[in-house]
Structures are given as C-alpha cells and as structure tokens.
Amino acid sequence: MTDAFQPNLDFSAAAEVEEREAFVVDLDGYEGPLHVLLALARTQKVDLLKLSITQLAEQYLAFVHEARRRNFALAADYLVMASWLAYLKSRLLLPRADKDKGEEPPAEVMAAALAFRLQKLEAMRKAVEQLMARPQLKRDVFTRGDPEATVIVPSDRIDASLYDLMSAYVTQRRREGARHYSPGQRVEAFPLEAARDWLREVMPRLADWTPLDQVAPHPEDDDGPSQASYTASTLSASLELVKEGAMEIRQTQAFAELFLKRRGGGHPLELTP
Amino acid sequence: MSDLSFQPDEAEIERRVEALLFAAAGPLTAGEIAARLPEGCNVARAISGLRARYEGRGVELECVADRWRFRTAPDLAFMMTEEREEPRRLSKAALETLAIIAYHQPVTRAEIESVRGVTLSKGTLDLLLEMGFVRLRGRRRTPGRPVTYATADRFLEHFGLATLYDLPGVQEMKAAGLLDLSLPVGFELPDPGRSADVDDDSLAGEDDTPEFAQDFVGN
Amino acid sequence: MSDLSFQPDEAEIERRVEALLFAAAGPLTAGEIAARLPEGCNVARAISGLRARYEGRGVELECVADRWRFRTAPDLAFMMTEEREEPRRLSKAALETLAIIAYHQPVTRAEIESVRGVTLSKGTLDLLLEMGFVRLRGRRRTPGRPVTYATADRFLEHFGLATLYDLPGVQEMKAAGLLDLSLPVGFELPDPGRSADVDDDSLAGEDDTPEFAQDFVGN
Numbered sequence: 001m002t003d004a005f006q007p008n009l010d011f012s013a014a015a016e017v018e019e020r021e022a023f024v025v026d027l028d029g030y031e032g033p034l035h036v037l038l039a040l041a042r043t044q045k046v047d048l049l050k051l052s053i054t055q056l057a058e059q060y061l062a063f064v065h066e067a068r069r070r071n072f073a074l075a076a077d078y079l080v081m082a083s084w085l086a087y088l089k090s091r092l093l094l095p096r097a098d099k100d101k102g103e104e105p106p107a108e109v110m111a112a113a114l115a116f117r118l119q120k121l122e123a124m125r126k127a128v129e130q131l132m133a134r135p136q137l138k139r140d141v142f143t144r145g146d147p148e149a150t151v152i153v154p155s156d157r158i159d160a161s162l163y164d165l166m167s168a169y170v171t172q173r174r175r176e177g178a179r180h181y182s183p184g185q186r187v188e189a190f191p192l193e194a195a196r197d198w199l200r201e202v203m204p205r206l207a208d209w210t211p212l213d214q215v216a217p218h219p220e221d222d223d224g225p226s227q228a229s230y231t232a233s234t235l236s237a238s239l240e241l242v243k244e245g246a247m248e249i250r251q252t253q254a255f256a257e258l259f260l261k262r263r264g265g266g267h268p269l270e271l272t273p
Numbered sequence: 274m275s276d277l278s279f280q281p282d283e284a285e286i287e288r289r290v291e292a293l294l295f296a297a298a299g300p301l302t303a304g305e306i307a308a309r310l311p312e313g314c315n316v317a318r319a320i321s322g323l324r325a326r327y328e329g330r331g332v333e334l335e336c337v338a339d340r341w342r343f344r345t346a347p348d349l350a351f352m353m354t355e356e357r358e359e360p361r362r363l364s365k366a367a368l369e370t371l372a373i374i375a376y377h378q379p380v381t382r383a384e385i386e387s388v389r390g391v392t393l394s395k396g397t398l399d400l401l402l403e404m405g406f407v408r409l410r411g412r413r414r415t416p417g418r419p420v421t422y423a424t425a426d427r428f429l430e431h432f433g434l435a436t437l438y439d440l441p442g443v444q445e446m447k448a449a450g451l452l453d454l455s456l457p458v459g460f461e462l463p464d465p466g467r468s469a470d471v472d473d474d475s476l477a478g479e480d481d482t483p484e485f486a487q488d489f490v491g492n
Numbered sequence: 493m494s495d496l497s498f499q500p501d502e503a504e505i506e507r508r509v510e511a512l513l514f515a516a517a518g519p520l521t522a523g524e525i526a527a528r529l530p531e532g533c534n535v536a537r538a539i540s541g542l543r544a545r546y547e548g549r550g551v552e553l554e555c556v557a558d559r560w561r562f563r564t565a566p567d568l569a570f571m572m573t574e575e576r577e578e579p580r581r582l583s584k585a586a587l588e589t590l591a592i593i594a595y596h597q598p599v600t601r602a603e604i605e606s607v608r609g610v611t612l613s614k615g616t617l618d619l620l621l622e623m624g625f626v627r628l629r630g631r632r633r634t635p636g637r638p639v640t641y642a643t644a645d646r647f648l649e650h651f652g653l654a655t656l657y658d659l660p661g662v663q664e665m666k667a668a669g670l671l672d673l674s675l676p677v678g679f680e681l682p683d684p685g686r687s688a689d690v691d692d693d694s695l696a697g698e699d700d701t702p703e704f705a706q707d708f709v710g711n
Contacts, residue, residue: 031585034609077610120607123661123670127591128584130660135566137650138577141554142296142564145575148345148353148515158404160363160371161644162432162628163449163621166441168365169372170451173460176388289571291550292564296575309571331510345511352508352528353515439631445639448601449628450618 033081036063038118038125048119053111057089088114190217190225195237199247209250209259212238280311283318287326290319300340366397371406375428375440377463379410379421379473398422406431411473421473438464499530502537506545509538519559519649557648558655580623586616590625594647594659595671598629598640603673617641625650 030036040059041051064082067074091107135141198217206215216234219227238260241247250259281289290306307316320341324334327343335344345353363371370393373385386393401407405427412418424437434440443462446452452460500508512525526535539560543553551562564572582590589612592604605612620626629642643656653659665671 032608032610117609119668120670121609123665123668124588124591124595124607127595127659127661127665128587131591131594131651132587134651134653134660135569136579137563137652138575139579140566140569141652142292142572142575143561144514144517145296145298146342147517158363158431160368160431161621161624162434162441164363164368165372165375165432166446166449166628167451168368169376170446172369172373172388175390177460179390288548288550288565289568292568293550293571295551295562296564296572298575309573329507331507331512332514343514345515346507349508349511352512433630435630439637441628441639445628448617448639449621450614 032075033060033078034117034121036060036078037081037114038121041115041118048122049112049115051115051118053114054089054092057085060085188225188229190229190233192233192237195230195233196240199234199237199241203241203246203262206247206260206262209261212258212260215260281314283315283322286310286314286316287319287322290316291323294323294334294341294343297342300337300342302340306341364397364400366394367400370397371401371424371428374401374407374422375424375437378423378437379413380423381413381419381421383419385422411475414474418474500533502534502541505529505533505535506538506541509535510542513542513553513560513562516561519556519561521559525560554652555654556652557645559645559649561649563652582619583616585613586619589616590620590643590647593620593626593641594643594656595662595665596673597642597656598632599642599673600632600638600640602638604641 030039037056037060040063041048041056043059044051044055046052061082064074064078067078088107088110092111137143199215202215212231212235215238216227216231219225219230225233235258238247238249242249246263248261248263250261251257289310293306293309294301303316303320306320307314310316320334327333329346331346331349332343333346335342369389370385373388374380377384377388382393382398398407402409405425407422407428408425410421410423413421428434429436441449443452443460508529509525512528513520522535522539525539526533529535539553546553546562548565550565550568552565554561554563585608588608589604592607593599596603596607601612601617617626621628624644624646626641626647627644629640631637632640647653648655656662662671
C-alpha cells in the first residue's frame with residue numbers, strides 16, 4: 001500500500017533475516033561436519049576433485065564461526081574438523097620447505113583425500129536420489145493383489161534371517177530372565193538402633209575429634225552389611241546424639257572428613273587398625 | 274493426482290483396467306473399475322478387449338457374480354495344486370527353538386524347554402530336523418542319557434555362516450539394538466564354537482535304534 | 493501329479509509359465525518354475541517370450557533378485573491409490589546408510605560410519621534389519637572379526653532390481669574408485685564416526701577384496 005515510501009533498506013534487512021533463517025534450517029539438516037563440507041563444496045560449482053580446499057576451509061571456518069556467534073551448540077566433531085582444516089589450510093599456504101616432517105603426507109595429498117572423501121559421500125547421496133526415483137513396490141508398482149488360493153510357495157526358500165535368529169534368541173533369554181527372577185538376598189543394612197548402641201558404647205573414648213570412619217564399626221566378614229551401611233548408619237545415629245546434646249560433629253568443608261567428639265571428658269578412642 | 278485432462282484411448286484404457294484387475298485384492302465390478310478411470314471411459318469394451326486378449330492364455334479373465342478377476346486357466350489347475358513343501362516363514366516357535374539350539378548346542382530337549390519356559394511341541398523339532406537345520410548330535414552322559422541336538426550344515430549354509438564361531442555375539446546384538454547396555458541378569462552367551470569338546474556320547478555306535486525312536490517320538 | 497507323458501510345445505510352456513507366475517505370491521526363480529514343468533522345458537525362452545508379450549501392457553514381467561514376477565506398469569502408479577501402502581518413511585540417515593550398504597557390501601559398521609563421517613545412531617541399522625532390507629552377512633577376516641552387513645533380497649525386490657549390478661550408477665562409481673573402501677594412502681582426516689575399536693585400518697588386507705568382489709558378482 002505504501003510501496004512508494006518503503007525505503008530500500010527494509011528489503012535488504014528482510015533478505016538478511018531470510019539468510020539467517022536459512023542458516024538455521026541448514027544447520028538442522030546437517031548430520032555432521034562431512035555433510036556440511038559437502039554442502040559448502042557444492043557452492044564452488046566445480047568437480048569435487050578440483051575443489052579449492054583452502055576456499056572450502058575458509059567457508060567451513062566461517063560456518064563454524066557463525067554458528068558459535070549465534071550460540072548454536074556445536075558438537076565436538078565440528079570443532080575438531082575446524083581445527084584440522086585450519087591446520088591443513090596453513091600447510092597448503094606455506095611453502096613446503098621442511099623435509100623433516102617426513103612421516104606426514106604432503107598437504108596436497110591430504111587435500112586430495114578430503115576431496116575424494118567428499119566425492120564418495122556425494123556419490124552415496126546421488127545413489128539415494130536415484131534409488132528413490134525408481135519405481136518402488138507398493139508405492140509405484142504392485143504385484144498380484146490376490147494370489148491364487150493354492151499359493152505356490154517358492155520351495156527352497158525360508159524366510160529367516162540371522163537378525164530374526166538373534167532377536168528370537170534375545171527375546172527368549174529376556175523372558176527366561178524375567179521368569180527366573182528372584183529378588184535375591186536383601187541388601188542388609190546396619191540398623192539404626194544398633195548404631196546408636198554402638199555409639200553409646202564407644203562414646204567414652206571419643207574425647208578428641210575422631211574421624212567418622214574410625215568410629216563406625218568395621219564388618220568382620222562379607223556376610224553382614226557393607227562398610228558403607230555401617231558408616232551411614234553410624235552417621236545417622238551420631239546426628240541424633242548430637243541433637244540430644246551428647247555429641248558434637250564437625251566438618252571443615254564439603255566432602256571433607258567428618259569428625260565426632262563427645263561432650264565432656266572421657267578416654268580417647270583406642271585406634272585399632 | 275490423476276491426469277484428468279488427458280483422455281486415454283482404447284488401448285490405454287485396456288491397459289489400466291488390466292493393471293487394476295491384477296493388483297486388486299478381490300474381484301471388481303465394472304462400476305468400481307470405472308470409478309478409477311477418467312469419466313466417460315468405456316469399461317465394458319475394455320473388459321471384452323482384455324477377455325479376448327487373454328483367451329486361451331495361461332491366465333484368463335473371468336466374471337463371477339458381476340465381478341471381474343484374473344485367474345489361471347482351469348486346465349492348468351493341476352499345476353496349482355502342488356503341495357506346499359516348506360513353510361515360507363519359520364513359525365515363531367521353530368525360530369526360537371532353532372536359536373536356542375544354535376547358541377547352546379549341544380542341548381537337550383529339556384534344556385530347550387527350560388530356556389523357552391514352555392513345552393516343546395512335537396512338530397517343532399521334527400520340522401527343524403526335517404528341514405535339515407538341526408541334527409541329533411549324541412547323548413548326554415547324564416541319567417536318562419537324553420539325546421542332544423545341534424545345528425546341521427544346512428543351518429550354516431542358510432544363514433551364510435562359515436562356522437559356528439561366526440554366529441553374532443553380544444556385541445552384534447547390542448549393535449542391532451536387541452540388547453541394552455544393561456544386560457538382562459545372568460545373560461551369558463555360550464560359545465557355540467566350543468561344541469567340539471562335550472560330554473556327549475556319539476549316537477553312531479548305537480544299535481538300539483528302537484530306543485532312539487522311542488525317545489524321539491515319545492516326547 | 494503332472495502329465496509327464498505329454499510334451500508341451502513352446503506356446504504351451506509359455507502358457508504354463510504365465511499361469512505359474514500369475515498365481516505365485518512371490519517372485520519365482522527359473523529353477524522353481526522349471527521344477528513344475530515337464531523335464532526339458534526351455535524356461536528361459538518362455539520367460540523372454542512372455543516378457544515381450546507383456547511389454548507396454550498394464551502388467552509387466554520383471555526380474556528382481558534373480559527371480560521373476562509380474563507387476564503393474566510403473567506409469568500407472570497414480571491409479572493404485574487403494575492398493576498403495578503408506579510407505580515407512582526412512583530418515584535421510586537411514587537412506588544413506590542403506591545406500592552405503594548396497595553399494596559397498598559387505599561392509600562393517602565402522603566403514604559405514606567412515607563414509608558418512610558420523611557415528612551411526614542407534615536405531616538406524618535395526619530399522620533396516622527389521623524391514624528386511626539389510627542382513628548380517630558374515631564376519632570380516634580382520635582383527636576383531638567385525639560383522640559385515642549386506643542387502644537382503646527384499647531390498648532388490650522393493651526397488652525392482654534384478655541384481656546388485658543393476659544398482660543405478662554402480663559401474664560408474666566403481667570405475668571412479670568410489671566404491672573402494674580402502675582410503676588413499678596417507679589419508680588422515682579427523683573421523684568422529686570412528687570409534688575407539690578401529691578395525692578398518694587393516695582393510696587393505698588381501699583377504700578382503702576378493703570376498704567383496706566374489707560376493708558382488710555372485711548375486
């Protein structure tokens with residue numbers, strides 16, 4: 001309606017927005033760095049083997065830069081590829097002087113290999129297109145809708161693949177596992193009451209700050225509760241005693257060792273290894 | 274979707290009717306055929322054209338209760354009565370049994386049943402034996418001396434395995450998404466390649482075929 | 493069962509082959525057809541006769557996975573709305589994986605990943621396996637003995653391909669060396685798809701190429 005007054009600037013702004021949108025859409029469409037590189041390589045409109053790798057590297061680095069500028073979370077793969085390309089580019093640009101880097105192939109060979117690899121991926125993409133363009137069964141072509149009642153079964157052919165075999169096996173083993181499921185031994189815990197009794201027993205010896213590990217009982221064999229359970233229950237019980245005013249507890253920082261001490265005098269705990 | 278503007282000629286209509294009748298899941302009336310063709314097509318003429326074309330061929334166009342369908346020529350019916358030699362698909366039970374025999378061989382019937390949790394129906398093992406996927410391997414040296422089963426060469430051939438050692442293992446099961454990272458409790462894959470060194474007596478020496486037959490049938 | 497005494501003439505053989513193929517639920521090999529005909533019948537001639545006869549008709553004779561079947565003409569697809577099944581949509585990743593398996597078979601998981609430069613996501617291979625397009629083929633004779641994948645007949649049937657030779661563009665790709673799995677010498681590209689258990693460095697091994705070539709030709 002107000003076409004005449006519309007400044008040109010708005011159009012370029014719109015185009016910019018579109019470009020940005022296009023970028024977003026594109027990033028979603030890529031599966032990995034190689035796919036991005038292929039898409040970028042196509043813009044050079046040359047035979048993939050005659051590709052300018054330095055130009056491609058720049059394009060890719062710009063792509064990564066742009067993505068990061070917009071705070072797209074890029075997978076590590078993209079960044080690894082970026083640094084590799086930056087390195088390759090620098091090697092391509094530098095005069096080849098040093099012969100001591102003998103174990104590494106010349107940059108041109110690496111560039112050609114990259115081009116080849118892109119060509120390979122491109123070939124597979126074309127193959128997908130060509131395959132999908134073929135008439136497909138039940139989409140474009142149809143076999144007999146109503147085969148004769150006395151069907152001729154291709155006789156020597158059994159329709160069972162290794163995959164079928166594997167999945168048949170796994171399903172059964174799963175079922176078997178479910179059938180034979182028994183809750184197993186209950187995980188035994190060191191009862192809180194016992195922990196309290198234990199603490200009261202050793203309390204007289206907790207005149208000094210003593211690490212929790214040394215206060216908690218230690219299992220004598222493998223049958224009883226685990227060491228973790230002894231420690232946890234002892235801690236719980238000690239907190240109760242702290243609340244009752246019989247003990248004090250101290251920790252210098254998060255995850256640091258816990259120390260216990262009784263209130264009032266007593267004998268120090270005899271440490272047994 | 275269709276090319277409505279294009280008015281097909283007689284030959285083209287015949288072609289289309291032919292395709293429709295071929296692909297249809299059941300006999301079609303002239304009306305049903307017409308509904309899928311551009312307006313004004315002469316279906317009756319196409320049908321009589323097709324009928325003439327297939328006259329005397331191996332396949333004929335036939336009308337039953339006002340519906341049209343292709344069927345093989347009646348004089349060739351004898352070719353169609355061929356009995357099914359083998360099922361195209363292995364039944365679930367057969368496939369499962371085969372899988373257990375493959376991975377656990379040599380294995381007794383009772384062991385198969387213990388994994389499957391159901392009694393093995395009589396036909397399942399017979400079928401696998403008959404198909405040549407499975408063979409009787411020997412007898413377990415345990416009370417009752419039960420017969421053990423193992424896979425036969427046809428099994429390897431069919432599944433394209435060079436040796437039993439090539440059966441997919443836990444890694445492949447995981448890769449194929451069949452197993453999670455957390456394996457079911459007690460999931461251990463036996464190594465079928467080991468089946469050479471087993472506590473089995475060979476069946477070869479057995480003269481008492483009756484015993485075997487009894488055992489085999491009796492289950 | 494059959495009339496063995498009667499020696500059918502060429503036209504009669506063609507009729508019978510026609511009836512068999514029309515009646516069958518799936519594609520038939522020449523051998524399967526021959527098994528149902530009197531001894532000495534020239535099945536190949538009958539098939540090529542039928543093929544010519546049905547050329548350009550609404551129904552055509554086609555070779556898929558070395559088997560023969562009748563199917564509707566592709567240009568009539570638009571009419572078959574009722575018969576059409578909603579195809580299972582394959583993701584771009586799945587299609588690319590399928591193509592890589594089809595053109596490079598037998599191929600390992602690591603090789604697929606190396607062509608695409610990304611890790612194969614969980615579910616991609618299972619889907620292809622489950623759909624019956626892809627099968628486990630064997631094990632590569634390299635350290636770790638990785639499982640190799642190949643296409644199944646169902647793949648050829650679905651895309652109407654007679655053999656793997658008929659894959660679109662396969663000859664050109666082969667000539668251009670694009671189907672070679674061993675990468676050019678000195679080729680070191682960061683390869684995220686490659687997991688820790690690299691197993692295709694040893695691909696250049698001489699065991700490998702013949703296996704591939706043989707398989708490829710054999711189908």
